[in-house]
Amino acid sequence: MSQSILPLELVDRCIGSQMFVIMKDDKELVGTLRGFDDYINMVLENVTEYVYTDGGRRENKHESILLNGNNISMLVPGSKGPDQHPEVAEPGQRSGI
């Protein structure tokens, strides 16, 4: 069995490379990870922000941001963003009222 790695160590190894950030609400970001702290607040560069609404997906670009770690749900190291992980919709099930 290989030596185990702590979660924050994984993030540390990704400094300098692309990071795909999935937020708790309907927002995702892709950018170059410049640094982070114990609260997983993150400094990202060359960022594309994806905002999901009922009407679809909107993109905003930012040169450099400080992202508040409070609302982060998941981090995907080395990913180019949501287009690299396409969604598969499944048939809906009625739970009727």
Add this chain to the structure above:
Amino acid sequence: MSVSSVIEQPLDLIRASLDERVLIKMKADRELRGTLHAYDQHLNMVLGNVEETINEIVVNDNTNEQTVKTTKRKIGMLFLRGDGVILVSPPLRTK
């Protein structure tokens, strides 16, 4: 490196699932199924070979009928922030 098998506190149950497939239920009706590679005391985790499931409840405005819309996507390796975790469990064998 051998892992201790004595379960004394709740986090020991998660330690027993290291390198196994786990089901994580998260806030906002999300689920993750993946291989647990690492965790810490905040329940931050590193998961591999992950399938994310989002169960969205869609209400028909005319009929007030509720439908569950399920979307899935696959992610190779990810870091999960612990404060969004509701529960951690070995996945059901039937799935």
